[in-house]
Amino acid sequence: MSTKRIEHRMQVGPAREAKGTLLIKLEDVAQMAGVSVSTASRALTGKGQVSKQTVKRVQRAAASLGYQPNELARGLKMRSSRLIGLAVHNIFNPTYQCLAQVIQERLARSNYQIILCITNDSVEQEALYLETLLNHRIEGLIAVPTGSNVELFKRVSAAGVPVVTIIRRHREDIFDAVLQADTGGAAQGTEYLIRMGHRRIGFIVGPEDTTSGRERLAGYKQALGEAGIELDPALIHQGPYSVETGIESCRALLQLEQPITALFCANHEASGGVLRVLSEQKVSIPQELSVLCYEDSPAFVSRHPSISVMDNDPAAIAEYAVDLLMRALQREAGDPPALAPRELRVGTRLIVRGSCAPPKKSKE
Amino acid sequence: MSTKRIEHRMQVGPAREAKGTLLIKLEDVAQMAGVSVSTASRALTGKGQVSKQTVKRVQRAAASLGYQPNELARGLKMRSSRLIGLAVHNIFNPTYQCLAQVIQERLARSNYQIILCITNDSVEQEALYLETLLNHRIEGLIAVPTGSNVELFKRVSAAGVPVVTIIRRHREDIFDAVLQADTGGAAQGTEYLIRMGHRRIGFIVGPEDTTSGRERLAGYKQALGEAGIELDPALIHQGPYSVETGIESCRALLQLEQPITALFCANHEASGGVLRVLSEQKVSIPQELSVLCYEDSPAFVSRHPSISVMDNDPAAIAEYAVDLLMRALQREAGDPPALAPRELRVGTRLIVRGSCAPPKKSKE
DNA sequence: CTGTTAGCGCGTTCAG
DNA sequence: CTGAACGCGCTAACAG
Numbered sequence: 001m002s003t004k005r006i007e008h009r010m011q012v013g014p015a016r017e018a019k020g021t022l023l024i025k026l027e028d029v030a031q032m033a034g035v036s037v038s039t040a041s042r043a044l045t046g047k048g049q050v051s052k053q054t055v056k057r058v059q060r061a062a063a064s065l066g067y068q069p070n071e072l073a074r075g076l077k078m079r080s081s082r083l084i085g086l087a088v089h090n091i092f093n094p095t096y097q098c099l100a101q102v103i104q105e106r107l108a109r110s111n112y113q114i115i116l117c118i119t120n121d122s123v124e125q126e127a128l129y130l131e132t133l134l135n136h137r138i139e140g141l142i143a144v145p146t147g148s149n150v151e152l153f154k155r156v157s158a159a160g161v162p163v164v165t166i167i168r169r170h171r172e173d174i175f176d177a178v179l180q181a182d183t184g185g186a187a188q189g190t191e192y193l194i195r196m197g198h199r200r201i202g203f204i205v206g207p208e209d210t211t212s213g214r215e216r217l218a219g220y221k222q223a224l225g226e227a228g229i230e231l232d233p234a235l236i237h238q239g240p241y242s243v244e245t246g247i248e249s250c251r252a253l254l255q256l257e258q259p260i261t262a263l264f265c266a267n268h269e270a271s272g273g274v275l276r277v278l279s280e281q282k283v284s285i286p287q288e289l290s291v292l293c294y295e296d297s298p299a300f301v302s303r304h305p306s307i308s309v310m311d312n313d314p315a316a317i318a319e320y321a322v323d324l325l326m327r328a329l330q331r332e333a334g335d336p337p338a339l340a341p342r343e344l345r346v347g348t349r350l351i352v353r354g355s356c357a358p359p360k361k362s363k364e
Numbered sequence: 365m366s367t368k369r370i371e372h373r374m375q376v377g378p379a380r381e382a383k384g385t386l387l388i389k390l391e392d393v394a395q396m397a398g399v400s401v402s403t404a405s406r407a408l409t410g411k412g413q414v415s416k417q418t419v420k421r422v423q424r425a426a427a428s429l430g431y432q433p434n435e436l437a438r439g440l441k442m443r444s445s446r447l448i449g450l451a452v453h454n455i456f457n458p459t460y461q462c463l464a465q466v467i468q469e470r471l472a473r474s475n476y477q478i479i480l481c482i483t484n485d486s487v488e489q490e491a492l493y494l495e496t497l498l499n500h501r502i503e504g505l506i507a508v509p510t511g512s513n514v515e516l517f518k519r520v521s522a523a524g525v526p527v528v529t530i531i532r533r534h535r536e537d538i539f540d541a542v543l544q545a546d547t548g549g550a551a552q553g554t555e556y557l558i559r560m561g562h563r564r565i566g567f568i569v570g571p572e573d574t575t576s577g578r579e580r581l582a583g584y585k586q587a588l589g590e591a592g593i594e595l596d597p598a599l600i601h602q603g604p605y606s607v608e609t610g611i612e613s614c615r616a617l618l619q620l621e622q623p624i625t626a627l628f629c630a631n632h633e634a635s636g637g638v639l640r641v642l643s644e645q646k647v648s649i650p651q652e653l654s655v656l657c658y659e660d661s662p663a664f665v666s667r668h669p670s671i672s673v674m675d676n677d678p679a680a681i682a683e684y685a686v687d688l689l690m691r692a693l694q695r696e697a698g699d700p701p702a703l704a705p706r707e708l709r710v711g712t713r714l715i716v717r718g719s720c721a722p723p724k725k726s727k728e
Numbered sequence: 729c730t731g732t733t734a735g736c737g738c739g740t741t742c743a744g
Numbered sequence: 745c746t747g748a749a750c751g752c753g754c755t756a757a758c759a760g
Contacts, residue, residue: 023498023523025737036747041739049745066519071499072440073737076752081436083500086480091461092662101455104482113496116450116480118468132477134387135435136447155430159387243662272666279668298456298607299663302636304643389753400731405755413729437753440736
């Protein structure tokens, strides 16, 4: 039974007024300082030539009144909202949390605020959000795109709003993009397992229609190819980014006649399912099975053995994305030499912990 | 290689200019429809009396031009930005992810967008963000407050911006607040363990200066008191919300001369540390030790045994917070009967999984 | 029913 | 160095 308690308190609370009252405007400041509105403006923005004395007077007045410029009015005039759109498909994943966190911080430091939109990978949602963001006259957009609203993204860009795509990219590369080095990451992880002596490596990965799904699979195949190991389709499980994918794939992989000695789960959401199945079936890691996951998470450290991962360094991705965006914002202010879109790849790195070891019967 | 295509249109539309070009304004629509700007406005907003014919004409013109109202201009005029501030201390926790997600979705459905600010529990950061949000003329604010910027929060509220506090509340209760039923939750969890036969129950909890830290501790003590179990201070570990707290506290609790038979970790961030230590020391759950955590997380399900938790139902907290905010927003539009602040408590519920069992030597 | 006029709060000419 | 006038894009008041 859940208890729900509603408490009423009869306190005083702030005096009610129409609205937006006691929001000081420049006029009030000017009046108090005994100058005109335009002088006050110049004094505070520091744009024009104003005598030091009046500057002081105006600043003091502004301070004492607690004046804060109205960004709406300023934005309307200056054509700048100081707002950046952040449209991601979800935030239920350490990678995206980190991304959101870092992007928000960095942008705030440059006095930009972010409008957060979560699309849930719905094309319609994304379209709606893009429209709205445009209405709010965002000055830039960072997005993990669904991939299907290319025209709309183009419109955003054509409206003079720099677009940076992260994690995923559109088929045509018309926008700056910061991606994970997924092919390389998956290859590197697979190689690591191969070098340990593994031949039969189960591979769980995201769907073919996602950038990371395609590329990680390519990386896996590449590493196998380079090691001269024949590709066994039965070892590859491609499915949506979900716990269920992990559960089903893992079960299937454990029932193979020719057992696997290592499992590379390159589908982060599926990892939870995989680890759960392995725990349930008491498969000892890494003795019976080596496990390597993708995209780091605190949860991987709080188990025994702790799980080795390919870390995609979301903080770096965020940093680069902001860099790219800022560059575009600066450029826009000055000369507009439309540079070709950049595509950055942030390197993936292996974090060795305790979940991988050479296979038991490694005789060769 | 990336290709970049620049489209030049030789259409009638607005000529190329520095920025924000090809953003159609109402004037363009009006012109195309052959009416005045105000008629166009009325036709699109549906406010005044306009003939059906002209409405059609204007709508068609707007559609063909891809007109989108400038929220900045509209906001300046209407004193409404359609922006809501969301200032949370972090998002590295399933609870806050869920909160952010639900709040964003619900508000978007009512055509509000959220500006996300992450304060990192820094008082200065929070102050800065509040100022900025005010500048952007947010119409409402949902926050997990640090607790120290009361005056600033009051100013926000006094400016006519409804404030809803979640998870935590200020000492003086001047704002609507949606909190967790922490006292009850902790008591309920402790009772559950007691009913199973546990007497020595280790308790890890957040610091005294947080609402949840205080209240959960109170709940633990209460349950013990009601069961007539003497309080042993050695069993209580109070520390910051961090993995380290979990590690250290857990180690200490395991070294007790009189061992504990159950561990209630009511400090979510610490859970990771606790589980890690228990895994390392091969303490078998629940045979040797029952473990109960607080605030659910996918990670708790992907282990074996899966971890039982006190779920604080963040989705419900978010829903109520939005409800409260919307109520205040509506009220503001109409009559202004300043209601006393409401404090809602969202019930915590026990989710039984596999990590708790009666103590081994339960003879009684 | 519609066009005209007048601001919302701010930055920026253009004269002094 | 300063003030008066103008306009950003939109809605609301007032006339026709």
